[in-house]
Structures are given as structure tokens and as C-alpha cells.
Amino acid sequence: MNTTKRRIKIATLAPDFYRAMIELDAQSATGLDPLLVNLVRIRASQLNGCAYCLDMHTLDARHEGDTEQRLALLPTWREARKFYSEQEQAALELTESITLISRTHVPDDVYELASNAFEDKDLAQLIGLIVTINAWTRIGVTTRLEPGHYQP
Template identity: 85%
Template sequence: MSTATHRRVKIATHAPDFYQALIALDAQSTTGLDPLLVNLVRIRASQLNGCAYCLDMHTIDARHEGDSEQRLYLLSAWREARKFYSEKEQAALELTEAITLISVDHVPDDVYEIAANAFEEKELAQLIGLIITINAWTRVGVTGRMEPGHYNPS
């Protein structure tokens, strides 16, 4: 990693139309999905992508929605802590990892099949849209070096 300190462009300021489109996309991506599942997906993708800003934001949101500290702490090791996550959540987390790390295995058929069995088609399509959207957001956050600690959900 470079140690040079270059001023990072603020996407929201210098590409406001793109930023607003991403906000609109984000709003559409959660339709019909359980808010706890939405936050788990967002947090897991943020963990994988190393986006501190997104991790801060979505863990705050998860707590606000009533998710437990224990589930949030265990999320990075969810396979070893399966009992804390429903089968549907596990399927969503597996798909989140496959899509987020798409260059590794290109979303294996078995992973997709598990998700397809856990979700109705419309819900699965929404989930895929959610995963794609949070990956876009994490790229904005990481590229722009957005700092955690400034998110206010109100």
C-alpha cells in the first residue's frame, strides 16, 4: 500500500448525479428484504472489501434494527457460528461472499443453488441487487478513504 497522501476526490461533490443515482439504486435494492438480513449482507461485504466507513454505518444500522452484538461480532466467522444465523441468512452470506469475491470462483453453481432454494425468485433478484449495490458503495468508500465515525442514522 502506498504511503503517499493524495487528496481523494469526493464523489458526492464532484459527481453528484452518479452519487444520487447510487443512492436511488441503494433504496431500490432493499425492497422486500428483511432489514436484519440487509444489514448482515452489507456488513459482510464491507468486511471483505475493508471499508471501515461502511462497516461503521451498517453496524450502527443493524443495532438500530435490533440485531444483537453477538451476531455482529461473530459475522466475520459466521460459518463457525452458524447457530446464530438462520439458513436463509447463511445462504445470503454465502452468496454475498461469492459475488463480492467474484474473481475467485465466479459465483459457483452450488452457492447460487443454495441461495435459489432459500429465496423466492423475486427476493433472490433483490438480494443480488443488494450485494451488487453494497459492493459499489464499498468501492466509493475505500477509494475515497471515507472515514468512519461520522455516520448519523437520523
């Protein structure tokens, strides 16, 4: 991996865009269970390799009362299904499909699972949440945001 010595700070150089992302982020989680929101954000951060986002959202999850066990098992959630509700499993499946969209797009069975687990309004919010965390992780990875500075 090449190491660039200097990366830009989006918040400083594109403040209007950054504020819009913060507002989009706040709106994307509206009405959804905070534990589910954090699981989605963590899983997308894991898949995209964003250390900053992973640090932030695991801290948020702990702050909201999620357990170490659920957070530790998240990369293998399919093998540890009993720790996650059916709705969380559907959200995680959809998160993986949207995050890794170039591999399989979003298969009908994954979408159907999510649409059966969520009311339409909540499904729309969930899709917005997944799209938003994927945008954030791409910013974090591209600009190499450093973990360890975030406080919930």
C-alpha cells in the same frame, strides 16, 4: 500502503451519479428483511475492507435491533451457524461469492442454496443488494471515506 493526501468527494464532483447510487441503494433493499440487509452489507464491507461502510452498517444493524453477538461473530459465521437463519446463511454465502467473484465466480452450489432459500423475486433483490454494496465499498475504499461521522 501509500497515503494520498487528497481524495475526491464523489458526492460533490459527480452529484448525479451519487444520487443515482443512493436511489439504487434504496431500491436494492426493497422487500428484504432489514436484519438480513445489514448482515449482507456488513459482510461485503468486511471483505472489501471499507471502514466507512462497516461503521455505517453495523450502526444500522444495532439500530434495527441486531445483537452484538451476531455482529461480532459475522466474520466467522460458518463456525457460528446457529446464530444465523438458513436464509441468512444462504445470503452470506452468496454475498461472499459475488464479492470475491474473481476467485471462484459464483459456484452452482452457492447459487442453488440461495435460490432454494429465497423466492425468485427476493433472490433478484438480494443480488441487486450485493452488487450495490460492493459498488459502495469500492467508492468508500477508493475515496477513503472516513468512519465515525454516520448516524442511523
